[in-house]
Amino acid sequence: MSKVVDAPEPPYYAVIAPAELADDTRGYFEMAESLIELARKQPGFIGIEGGYMKGFSLAVSYWESLEAIQNWSRNSRHMLAKDKAKSDWFKKYVTRIAKVEKVY
Amino acid sequence: MSKVVDAPEPPYYAVIAPAELADDTRGYFEMAESLIELARKQPGFIGIEGGYMKGFSLAVSYWESLEAIQNWSRNSRHMLAKDKAKSDWFKKYVTRIAKVEKVY
Numbered sequence: 001m002s003k004v005v006d007a008p009e010p011p012y013y014a015v016i017a018p019a020e021l022a023d024d025t026r027g028y029f030e031m032a033e034s035l036i037e038l039a040r041k042q043p044g045f046i047g048i049e050g051g052y053m054k055g056f057s058l059a060v061s062y063w064e065s066l067e068a069i070q071n072w073s074r075n076s077r078h079m080l081a082k083d084k085a086k087s088d089w090f091k092k093y094v095t096r097i098a099k100v101e102k103v104y
Numbered sequence: 105m106s107k108v109v110d111a112p113e114p115p116y117y118a119v120i121a122p123a124e125l126a127d128d129t130r131g132y133f134e135m136a137e138s139l140i141e142l143a144r145k146q147p148g149f150i151g152i153e154g155g156y157m158k159g160f161s162l163a164v165s166y167w168e169s170l171e172a173i174q175n176w177s178r179n180s181r182h183m184l185a186k187d188k189a190k191s192d193w194f195k196k197y198v199t200r201i202a203k204v205e206k207v208y
Binding site: 055 | 158164205
C-alpha cells in the first residue's frame with residue numbers, strides 16, 4: 001500500500017474509504033493486510049493506496065468497473081471483516097464510490 | 105486531516121493525490137499543513153482526508169465542482185508548493201480527478 005498505483009488510462013473506479021479508528025485497534029492492521037491480499041485476487045482489481053494518521057485510516061482502491069466493486073463488496077470474507085471493523089475498530093467511516101475521469 | 109469529511113450529497117469531486125516521498129522530507133509536512141489552511145479558504149472546497157505510511161503520502165480533497173479544482177490548481181502559492189514537492193519531496197506522484205457518484 002505504499003506505492004503509487006499504476007492504473008490504466010481512465011475511466012476506472014475508485015473506492016475511497018476513510019475511517020476514524022477506535023482506541024483499541026488490535027487485530028485491525030493484520031485484518032487489513034489479509035483483506036488486501038484477498039482483494040488482489042478479485043477480477044477487476046487494479047490496486048490500493050493507503051495511509052494512517054492519529055487514529056485515522058484512509059484507503060483508496062481502484063477497480064476496472066462498478067461490477068467488480070459490487071462483486072468484491074459481496075465477498076463473504078470481506079463482509080465479515082467489514083462487520084468487525086464497524087463494530088470494533090471504526091468510530092466513524094464512509095465509503096465513497098468515484099469515477100476517475102482524468103489523471104495527470 | 106484526521107476526520108471523515110462531511111460532504112454534501114453526491115455528485116461532487118475528489119482529487120486523489122498519492123505520492124512516494126523522498127528520504128529527506130524536511131519542510132514537507134509544514135508546507136502541507138499551510139496549504140491545507142489555504143485550501144480551506146477556496147470557493148468550492150469541501151474538505152480533505154489524508155494519511156501516511158513508510159515513505160508514502162495519500163491525500164484526498166473534495167470539491168464542489170471541476171471549476172473549483174481548476175481554480176485551486178492555478179493558485180500561485182499552491183503552484184509553488186507543487187513545484188517544490190515535485191523537485192524535492194516526491195519521488196513519484198500522480199493526481200487523479202474523480203467524480204464521487206455514490207456514498208454509503
